[in-house]
Amino acid sequence: MDIQNHGFIxxxxxxxxxxxxxxxHIDRQLIELLGKRFEITETIGQYKACNDLPPQDKKREYEQFEKISQTAETCGLNSSTALTIYRCIMDIVICRHEEIKRLHLKTRQL
Incomplete structure (x- = not known):
């Protein structure tokens, strides 16, 4: 990138x-949205544990990744970048759902 042509000198x-x-400002908004997102996924994890559903739903993931890829392209973001970010988010959520399920099973055994 030629910084002289962008008026930054x-x-x-x-x-x-x-x-x-x-x-x-944008980082703060992202963190706030992630916080809200994780609150919802926490509830989903509880629901899955109480209803004996698996922590991971491959079909749902595939559908989400398709939507994310399309949305990224529409917004001018490299879809590969968006998918990498969301893979990290999904992995965190899946780990948490596995933990919730383990805790739920442990409490049921008591």
Whole structure:
């Protein structure tokens, strides 16, 4: 990338600070949304455990990844990048659902 053609030379740190502040704001929004997402997946994990459903649903994952890929492309984000991020999120959720199921089974045995 030729930074001279993007107006970034000799602009001082105020422009950089503004850009970083924008990123900080977006990061906060992302974290808030992830928090809400994990609250919902926690409830889903409880539901699955109580109803003897498996922690992982491959069909649902496939459908989600298709939607995520399409949404990413529509929004101008590289679909591979979006899928990598969501794979990490899904893996965390699956691990948590497995833990919830183990705890649920343990409590039922008592």
């Amino acid at each position: 000799n602009k001082g740190t105020s422009q950089l600070d503004d850009l970083r502040n924008n990123l900080d």
